[in-house]
Amino acid sequence: MDLSTVELSRLQFALTALYHFLFVPLTLGLSFMLVIMESVYVLTRREIWRTVTRFWGTLFGINFVLGVATGLTMEFQFGTNWSYFSHFVGDIFGAPLAIEGLMAFFLEATFVGLMFFGWDKLSRVGHLMVTFLVALGTNLSALWILIANGWMQNPVGAEFNPATMRMEVNDFMAVLFNPIAQAKFVHTVSAGYVCAAVFVLGISAIYLLKGKWVSVAKRSMAVAAAFGLASSLSVVVLGDESGYALTDNQKMKLAALEAMWHTEPAPAGLTLFGIPNMQTQHTDLEIKVPYVLGLISTRSLDRPVVGILELVDHAEDRIRSGILAYDAVEKLKVNEADIAARAQFEAHKRDLGYGYLLKAYVSDPRTATNEQIVKASLDVIPNVPVMFWTFRIMAGIGVAMIALFAVAFILVSLRKAEYTRWFLRLCVLAMPLPWIAIEAGWMLAEIGRQPWAVEGVLPTFMGASSLTKSQIWMTIIGFTLMYGTLAVIEVKLMIKTIKKGPYAAKMGHMHDEPDASPLADGRGVAGPAE
Known part of the structure; x- marks a missing residue:
């Protein structure tokens, strides 16, 4: 296999995944915000809340369509660009994706039409239940996809069968309740809720700055402030849980995002700032907060966090063990009844994957030199600078979101948000951050x-x-052109809908737009919208 081909396949999947993930978080968050807004409408029977729900539902629909379209493309890539991956782990990886399609996707696809076109055909409570089922479906989709991804991060409940040369499920409940998958799900979904809350907050702020549709904007901002504050706090708490999950399952990832080259005595400190130096294997200009990393990752003051170089030494030992596992597999191919080979495989099977790392340097890992084994052990180090800075960007924005929503909640509670123009401008500027x-x-x-x-x-x-x-390259160029076109269409539709405002929906009956009079001009001063 030409490694440049592998890198191109990785690039293609990364581009499509990054693009798809522009739509998923907004879908996850907006769906449940619609449930909240419509619940208020059902409880109060005030038509303004129906308008609020319908408006954000239109934006949800535009986003939902592109999210579905781009997600289907990603699943096809497992067969086109990652065929051996699909063959090797398809028994485990394919099951959650199949369940996602049968359970979650069909649930949301069935009810999304009723949600948009059933306003005048269903009762208030009936339509609310439909909206809830759409929200449930979108979040269940995320659950099953993240169970599949979590298994890639922590492959539990399966083992390698040398007779079929594939990974096979031996405990589906372990796959389902994988701690990495559960931590990823709650953290990812909470991040989506924050994304949607900032989106609603920002659009509402634009309306308030322009003095347009104030009645709708104020109510939307109130929902976004409360929903966003709860979500942003949960992101930090659940992110802490994700950090703890890494301690036992992905030690190298934890060490790399901290640029921790050597094991630090307990309790390890958290690096606020630093410049990872790959040549010296040291972090320059390092500023640390004592104890924090130890508390987050080990929940203790006496357990150390293992460093990168110590983990490389451990990987080297596992590669040597993996060579023995590979040797046993090759012998079992020739004679399945070879008792000695079977015993050798059972003793070293958990390290077979590490033996496969040598295939980047030699066709038969059993012939690898000591130098090649050392090089393969160094391959287990991910891109440390990228890991270090992406974590700090993510964490820094997370803290900023808590501050933004705390201010929003206070100002909304005091009914001063619409008059605080610096805050409204801040809400608009913050929209890309999630x-x-x-x-x-x-x-x-x-x-x-x-x-x-x-x-x-x-x-x-x-x-x-x-x-x-x-x-x-042909598919990368094709996807880029197609997705670029879709992005332009998406943005234009969003902007057009936002400019038309909450009283421009055409799907079903909406209550009348406020009269164009000085006291009822759509600015929330008077009129039936109130």
Whole structure:
């Protein structure tokens, strides 16, 4: 396999995944915000809340369509660009994706039409239940996809079968309740809620700055402030849980995002700022907060956090053990009844994936030199500078979001938000930040897993299909053109809908727009919208 082909396949998947993930968080968050808004409408029967729900529902619909379209493309890539990955772990990886399609996708796809077109055909409570089922479906989709991704990060509940040369499920409940998958799900979903809350907050702020549709904007901002504050706090708490999950399952990722080259005595400090130096294997200009990393990652004051170089030494030992596992597999191919080979495989099978790392340097790992083994052990180090800075970007924005929503909640509670223009401008400027943090978090999770497609089981370079560079470049260019066009359409539709405002929806009956009079001009002063 030409490594440049592998890198191109990785680039293609990364580009499509990053693009797809622009839509997913907004879908996750807006769906449940619609449930909150419509619940208020059902409880109060005030038509203004119906208008609020319908308006944000229109924006949700535009975003939802592109999210679905880009997600389907990603799933096809497992068969086109990552065929050996699909063959090797398809028994485990395919199950959550199939369940996602059968359970979650069909649930949301079935009810999303009723949500948009059933306003005048369903009762208030009936339509609310439909909206809730759409929200449930979108979040269940995320659950099953993250169970699949979590298994790639922590492959539990499965083992390698030398007879079929594939990974096979032996405990599906372990796959389902994988601690990495559960931590990723709650953290990712909470980040999506923050993204949607900032989106609603920012659009509402634009309306308030322009003095347009104030009645709708004030109510939308009130929901966004409360929902966003709860979500931003939960992101930090659940992010802490994700850090704890890394301690036992992905020690190298934890060490790399801290640029911790050597094991630090307990309790380890958290680096606020530094410049990782790959040549000297040291972090320059380092500023640390004592104890924090130890508390986050080990929940103790007496357990150290293992450093990168110590983990490399451990990887070297596992590679040597993996050579013995590979040797046993080759012998079992010739004679399945070889008792000695079976015993050798059982003793070393957990390290077979580490033996596969040598295939980047030699076709038969059993013939690897000591120098090649050392080089393969160094391959387990991910891109430390990228890991270090993406984590700090993500964490820094997370703290900023808590501060933003705390101010928003206070000002909304005091009914001063609409008059505080510096705050409204800040809300508009903050709109891109959740997406930056979310994309940084995705990069942190996936780059931190390298060189593995499945942690400790299958190296990334082994999972790719045998494609030519020209074939991959054609699809990259094609996806770029297609997705670029879709992005322009998405943005134009969003801007057009926002400019028309909350009284421009055409799907079903809406209550009348306020009269164009000095006291009822759509600015929330008077009229039926109140």
